[in-house]
Amino acid sequence: MKLVHTIEDLRTALRPFDAPAFVPTMGNLHEGHLDLVRAAQPLGDVTVSSIFVNRLQFAPHEDFDSYPRTLQADCDRLERAGCDVVFAPLEKELYPEPQVFKVHPPADLADILEGHFRPGFFIGVCTVVMKLFQCVFSEAKGPRHALFGKKDYQQQMVIRRMVQQFALPITIVAGETQRAADGLALSSRNGYLSESERAEAVQLSLALRGLARDALAAADALPRQLAGLEARAMHALATRGWQPDYLTVRRRADLQPPQASDASTPQSLVVLGAARLGNTRLIDNFEI
Numbered sequence: 001m002k003l004v005h006t007i008e009d010l011r012t013a014l015r016p017f018d019a020p021a022f023v024p025t026m027g028n029l030h031e032g033h034l035d036l037v038r039a040a041q042p043l044g045d046v047t048v049s050s051i052f053v054n055r056l057q058f059a060p061h062e063d064f065d066s067y068p069r070t071l072q073a074d075c076d077r078l079e080r081a082g083c084d085v086v087f088a089p090l091e092k093e094l095y096p097e098p099q100v101f102k103v104h105p106p107a108d109l110a111d112i113l114e115g116h117f118r119p120g121f122f123i124g125v126c127t128v129v130m131k132l133f134q135c136v137f138s139e140a141k142g143p144r145h146a147l148f149g150k151k152d153y154q155q156q157m158v159i160r161r162m163v164q165q166f167a168l169p170i171t172i173v174a175g176e177t178q179r180a181a182d183g184l185a186l187s188s189r190n191g192y193l194s195e196s197e198r199a200e201a202v203q204l205s206l207a208l209r210g211l212a213r214d215a216l217a218a219a220d221a222l223p224r225q226l227a228g229l230e231a232r233a234m235h236a237l238a239t240r241g242w243q244p245d246y247l248t249v250r251r252r253a254d255l256q257p258p259q260a261s262d263a264s265t266p267q268s269l270v271v272l273g274a275a276r277l278g279n280t281r282l283i284d285n286f287e288i
């Protein structure tokens with residue numbers, strides 16, 4: 001496995017290949033990332049991963065400075081998972097000057113849910129992903145694939161739409177969320193949890209499963225009853241000491257609230273949630 005730190009070295013390393021399959025990450029890798037790396041291998045002739053903690057997608061009060069940076073352990077894991085090239089640029093390589101050209105995703109998809117609670121988050125994500133795509137795919141001549149985890153459900157939808165609108169010749173592949181034995185979605189931020197918080201953390205996924213069950217049971221009256229069901233699920237988490245941002249049922253196609261016409265196709269829905277436990281903000285979702 002080759003580790004490169006500059007865009008020039010990355011392009012040199014990828015020049016002999018036609019069809020990169022790319023897994024962008026911010027490092028501190030877990031099984032969810034490694035699963036994407038393994039899924040990438042049959043899709044191309046070289047498997048590439050990036051490790052870059054992207055300042056642009058963090059608000060000033062968020063955890064950019066404390067985000068775990070574990071390059072050596074990440075490289076060991078990537079090598080064992082079959083990655084061929086790791087791109088780990090320094091900040092001054094990717095942003096040698098303030099990044100003033102930015103990708104602004106559409107409000108209907110990017111200013112709701114995560115984008116509502118983390119304003120500017122998807123601008124930062126789209127901008128860095130667009131830039132990483134330019135670095136990784138510029139030498140490609142064959143099929144190009146990029147893989148994202150469904151744990152960041154809205155993120156992979158925003159990126160899919162960006163790729164479609166800019167006519168980028170890249171196929172976006174979404175990988176299933178990997179979970180711990182108790183059902184907690186794997187996340188780099190789980191490492192922030194204390195022992196007691198870690199034991200409690202699974203309650204977010206349980207609350208979402210409960211909300212999905214309630215929504216299915218009330219499918220016929222869904223648009224009318226939904227606000228009540230969501231409020232009840234959020235209240236139940238709040239009474240356990242969580243600070244929920246949202247627990248909600250949305251359409252998979254556009255992340256908008258379901259309409260009466262969606263009642264007959266509950267499999268077109270997804271439940272999504274974000275909540276803070278102590279100082280740690282967790283997100284999760286389930287496709288119904």
Ligand code: PAF
Pocket residue numbers: 024025026052054057125128129152155
């Ligand atoms: O999901 C992530 O880890 C990040 O948002 C991404 C896609 C690597 C962009 O920084």
